[in-house]
Amino acid sequence: MATTTPDGGVREPAGRPGHARHHGAGTADAPMTHRQIMEALSGLLLGMFVAILSSTIVSNALPEIIADLHGSQSSYTWVVTAALLAMTAATPLWGKLSDLFSKKLLVQASLVIYVAGSVVAGLSQSAGMLIACRVVQGIGVGGLSALAQIVMAAMISPRERGRYSGYLGATFAVATVGGPLLGGVITDTSWLGWRWCFYVGVPFAVIALVVLQKTLKLPVVKRDVKVDWAGAFFISAAVSLLLIWVTLAGDNYDWISWQTGAMVGGSVVLGGIFVLVESRASEPIVPLRLFRNKTITLASLASLFVGIAMFSGTVFFSQYFQLARGESPTMSGVLTIPMIGGLFVSSTVSGQIITKTGRWKAWLVAGGALVTAGLGLLGTMRYDTPYWHIAVYMTLLGLGIGMMMQNLVLATQNQVAPQDLGAASSVVTFFRSLGGAVGVSALGAVMANRVTRYVKDGLAELGPEGAAASHGGTAGGAIPDLDKMPPPLREVVESAYGHGVADIFLFAAPAALIAFILSVFIKEVALKTTLGGTERAGMPDTPAAARVPAAESADVPAGATSGSPADGARDGRG
Missing domain, CATH: 1.20.1250.20 (MFS general substrate transporter like domains)
Structure with missing residues (x-):
């Protein structure tokens, strides 16, 4: 029987041939x-x-x-x-x-x-x-x-x-x-x-x-969002100023000049503002x-x-x-x-x-x-x-x-x-x-x-x-x-x-x-x-392993596998 997904879509039965399911929906699929x-x-x-x-x-x-x-x-x-x-x-x-x-x-x-x-x-x-x-x-x-x-x-x-x-x-x-x-x-x-x-x-x-x-x-999570436009502006400005300096230096002015100091200094300041904005952004x-x-x-x-x-x-x-x-x-x-x-x-x-x-x-x-x-x-x-x-x-x-x-x-x-x-x-x-x-x-x-x-x-x-x-x-x-x-x-x-x-x-x-x-x-x-x-982080059908923070997964030894035995069997699939 078809079931309703959290994003309002409909998930067909897993066994339906040829159907491209909602990818990443979880182990139920x-x-x-x-x-x-x-x-x-x-x-x-x-x-x-x-x-x-x-x-x-x-x-x-x-x-x-x-x-x-x-x-x-x-x-x-x-x-x-x-x-x-x-x-x-x-x-x-x-x-x-x-x-x-x-x-x-x-x-x-x-x-x-x-x-x-x-x-x-x-x-x-x-x-x-x-x-x-x-x-x-x-x-x-x-x-x-x-x-x-x-x-x-x-x-x-x-x-x-x-x-x-x-x-x-x-x-x-x-x-x-x-x-x-x-x-x-x-x-x-x-x-x-x-x-x-x-x-x-x-x-x-x-x-x-x-x-x-x-x-x-792909499933879509519908939630209230707040785009960090200030962060986008300051990182763009910092990178742009740096590249303008690199492009013009040695041609329009010397590498060691007041223009270089102004542009590099400005890029560093903008980068610092970006870091400050990011540390406070929700x-x-x-x-x-x-x-x-x-x-x-x-x-x-x-x-x-x-x-x-x-x-x-x-x-x-x-x-x-x-x-x-x-x-x-x-x-x-x-x-x-x-x-x-x-x-x-x-x-x-x-x-x-x-x-x-x-x-x-x-x-x-x-x-x-x-x-x-x-x-x-x-x-x-x-x-x-x-x-x-x-x-x-x-x-x-x-x-x-x-x-x-x-x-x-x-x-x-x-x-x-x-x-x-x-x-x-x-x-x-x-x-x-x-x-x-x-x-x-x-x-x-x-x-x-x-x-x-x-x-x-x-x-x-x-x-x-x-x-x-x-x-x-x-x-x-x-x-x-x-x-x-x-x-x-x-x-x-x-x-x-x-x-x-x-x-x-x-x-x-x-x-x-x-x-x-x-x-x-x-x-x-x-x-x-x-x-x-x-x-689908945080959704009921999200695999538990998918919600493990990076710090917790960092010490898994190389060559080890995570997930269920079925996951291991899937590794060699063609």
Whole structure:
């Protein structure tokens, strides 16, 4: 007989074939089959694909976009940074909202915001208009990035979540490699043009909306809510001011200057106000008590440094292949496949093995070591380095990122009570996005300075011919047109970009090393086999294990299982 759920919905009998039940409803419902979970995740994965695609598709098209809109090098940087900034600032708010409102509705809202930003971005008539649209896109993408992990946690126990996190990682990998490839093809196709880089994701987003409506069914807790708008404002302001400083320093003013002092000081003050507001808020956007848990603190910090490595790889490789090796936008996407292949394999394989064994720390530590090694080796490359060497280095980097990215979120989700699941998940995602935003801005500024210096040194070696060439087409940070340069000058510019991008990876390697060290100190806690991440905390049918506070579950030895014998039997299900 059908029964009424606390959210006013109707629960069908557990034995009804093919029915996607109210996920996370409790042990009264039979656990979902693999097919049911995949059906429910289909729209979510498609939405995630759209989000990542939008972040990467413009990378190979940016030189042409900025030239067409008559933008500057600063505009070039801000088209990337604006989306990362919005995504970073919005992530904690999306996470908190997911603890208060319908997760399904929030996913759909983030898709609508993304579609609106994309359509208007394709109509941009100036660099400023494009940057503003990228902010809107970033808000939507931030929601999709944060909510994907949260929705998965609401349906799947931590022990089983590894394999499905692998699918999420695989989606990330396909979109990451498909974005630059698709962007390159669109840019190289005369009858399409770069504006289609923004339009192409819209149909996928609309399909994702329809699929989500049909397949994703999650219970909704109806209660009085109070959104911490003050906290959202101050964390956004603090992060924004920090990123503006990082972007402009070294170009508009010196790194050591009164502007630096004002912006860094202002960011620290705003951050302090944010902490004060959160300590007094009834529904804080980032519950500060989460950081009493050592695993959450270490995982958040590790994500910060992983973000630097991850985003630096995806952003600067396109510049290396186009400006140091003279490849087309399409080929520059093809040549990054080894990194994406490594990410695809490691995220999928590690997820499957974690589901079978329940152990995840070894993957984190190995991932940190591989990312550090990959970045260190990439720091040795030059414009004429044999490609197979670079392919090996990129593979190591991809393998490491795939092992760390999803598993840091998994380790965090395994530590929190259900009512904090959204906030805790988004905190880790927030720090990863923050690392990416700061990394892209800071490393981009460093690369511009290095390239200018290497071009000057190379021109000086050419003698009178170099002096006549002056800046080599890089004055004011302009992107050079290699095809219009004489062979000696072109070689100087290619060498400068090859060396400059390598320096970026060398600077990013210590960040990866810190992430590796932090992962060593994360304590391995057995993955729960019960649904600890549902919205039904405190409900009569919520599993008892799901209501155990993080502090009480922290001392469970690795390899132990929680829940009933039936839960243990479920671990190996396909």
